[in-house]
Amino acid sequence: MQYRPPIRDIRFVIEKVLKAPEMWAVCPPLADLDMSLAGQLIDEAGKFATELLAPTNAAGDREGCRLVQGNVQTPTGFASVYREFVASGWPTLGCAQEHGGQGLPQLVHTAIYEMLLSANHAWSMYPGLLQGAYEVIAAHGSDALRQHYLPRLVSGEWLAAMALTEPQAGSDLAQVKTKARPLPDGSYELDGSKVFISGGDHDLTDNIVHLVLCRVNGAPEGIKGLSLMLVPKLLPDGGRNGIYCEALEEKMGIHGSATCSIRYEAAKGWLIGEPDQGMAAMFIMMNSARLHVAMQGLGHLEYARQTALRYAADRRQMNAPGRQYKAAGGDPIACHPAIRRMLMTIQARTDAVRVLAYQTAMILDEARHGPVSVREEAAARVAIFTPIVKTLLTEYAFQGTSDALQVLGGYGYVREYGIEQHLRDSRIAMIYEGTNEIQAIDLVQRKVLRDDGSALNALLESVLEDVKACPEGLAGIAYAVRRQVANAYLATTTIIVRAKADAEYPYRVADDYLRALGYVLLSWAWLRLARAAGEEADLTYGREKMGMVEFALDWLLPDSVAHWERVMNDQARLPEAPLA
Incomplete structure (x- = not known):
């Protein structure tokens, strides 16, 4: 199955749903950008993804990376495609002009990476860490470090790796043991071991900057x-x-991505930021990486949508119930209710989470480049969006690729159609850059309980304001959004109150709370998709989007009920885990 960049849907979300060009116009660093230029970049990135990158995906999965005399060799074609990527200037897009970048919004950068990740997740891991490393060094590095490293990272001449995890320190980074000894020249000497380091070594660039x-x-x-x-x-x-x-x-998947065990032995390094303040600096890269991981989910989900839809339209089996005419050889399986439901579920989720992922990137742009009066609120909103978006997109990707494999039946289980690789590759995204369980705990503890829900309530108020502005024809979806918001207010208050008497309670319900809030954002996304569809000049396209929203309201939004009920069930307890 050949991947086709969803240019129409990407542009629809950026221009019609989020109305991003209006935001760019009031941000001085972005004011020169319009949809025409952004569209050209998206079109060219789509060509790069399909013509150069996608052909390396299946072969790279089969070949994998090799360790030869202590050096990692990536699959055939990865290095040459990366050289083309650099020569075309793609690494520079989201970096500031003062550092040699093009200063484009993260929203455009994010849209481009959706296509790269659909085409080849494993390859996209290597340049995917550049943006976060660039931001960390730009914000916290010394003048000497910025001058020496930023131009080469921005250009893509060098790549970066993030080294956090150790055998005994996964989610609990307090257990990190890697030591650094100060040297007389102001540098440090490091000794220790790290595991699960994506791109810790490879042959795409001569130098790799480890953080x-x-x-x-x-x-x-x-x-x-x-x-x-x-x-x-x-x-x-x-x-x-x-x-x-x-x-x-x-590994189970992403075989073309070099996941390394790294030993630092008398390795020379330089401090970024202040001593003992490493987590504050690292969170810049981790938050950037979490959005990137969310986009991995969207990339797989889009591929699953395309693969399932094309196969279901061509594959004929039996006659679908309720159809007036009997087709010779049977109807396309897309006509059968069970398959239609799976196809529409993948479609509705893909459309909604694209809105949420792109909105996260757009709010990030506001936090960096918007008027000073909105930056603090935008930063607080990004903090809430990030764990929800990372979790929803990665879980829907795995579910969506599994459903797409089910649509293809036995053909999906073999390599020929590619969906089994996407199923394997997508699974890791629920684990790294903070497991989805850690995302839920982060949301409850750091984003809600820390300020008694103040930032979240401000977000919910803005959702309600948007609902009020909806045309009368969308009364049904507007009512559904208001119900989700009302549940969110009640559940948040419940958590804040009960946490004072039962310290474990927020942890028990964190997973359900995150997913329930996810339905608030999903319903809001479907509302905005419906509003934009109603204004769409292409009536056929608009009707398709409206039908997708109606399906989501009838078949997907009811799933939120179980999450809300579990959050507010004060009788629910977890038994002690059995000991091995």
Whole structure:
């Protein structure tokens, strides 16, 4: 199945649903951008994704990465495609002009990465970490580090890796043991081991800039004692640093992405930010990475949508019930109710989460480039969106690729149609950059309980304001959104009150609370899709989108009820886990 960039849907969300060009016009750094230029970039990125990148996906999955004499070799074609990527200037899009970038909005950058990730998730992992590393060094690096590293990262001449995890320290980074010893010249010497390091070594670029979470000698225990170091594979004088790839993980999916076990042995590094303040700096990269992971989910979901729809339109089996005429050879399976429901579920989720992912990127642009009066509120809103969007998109990707495989039946289970690879590749996104369970805990503890729901309530109020502006023809979906918001107010108040008497309660209901709030955002997205569809000049396209929204209200939104009920059930307890 050949991937086709969903240019029409991408442009529809950016221009008609989110009305992003209106926001760009009031942000001085973005004021020169219009939809015509953004559309040209999206079109060209679509060509790159389909003509150069997609052909490397299946072959890269079969070949995988190899460790040869301590050096990682990526699959055939990965390095040459990356050279084309750099030569075309794609790495520079979202970086500031003062550092050699093009200064384009993260929204455009995000839309482009949707297509890259659909075409080849594993390859896109390598340049995908660049934006976060760039932001960390630009915000917290010394002048010397910024001058030496930013131009080469922005151009794509060098790539970056994020080194957090250790064998004993996964979600609990307080257990990080990698040590850093100060040297007389102001640098540090690092010793320790890291695991699950995406792009820790490869052959796409000569140099790889590792951002390493470590503990300076004498630092306090726990999170408060962590520092962040810039540790390059090649030292400024061109010599090899003490960074060694000891193994490549044998994984379920993303075989073309080098997942490395790295040993730092007397490796030279430089402090980013202040000592013992590494988590504050690293969160910039982690939040960027979480949006990137969410986009991985959208990329797989879009591929699943296309694959299932095209197959179901061609495959004929039996006659569908209720049809007046009997077709020779049977009807396309897309006519059968069970298949229609699966296809529409994938479609409705894809359309809605694209709105949410792109909105997250657009709010991020507002937080960075908007009028000063809106930046603080925008930053608080991004903090709420990020864990919800990361979770929803990655879970829907795995469910959607599984449903698409089901539509294809036995053909989906074999390699020929590609969906089994996307099912395998999509599974990791629910785990890395903070498991989805960690996202739920982060949402409840850091984004809701910390300020007694103030930032969330402000978001809910803005949703209601948007509902009030809806035309009368959308009264049904507007009512559904208001019901979701009312549930959100009640559930949030319930959590805040009960947490004071039962410290475990927020943790027990965190997963359901996140998914329930997800339905608030999903219903809001469907509302805005319906509004834009009603204004669409292409009546056929508009009717298709409106039909998708009606399906979502009837068949998907009712799933929210169970989540809300579990959050507000004060009798629900978890038994102690059985011991092995």
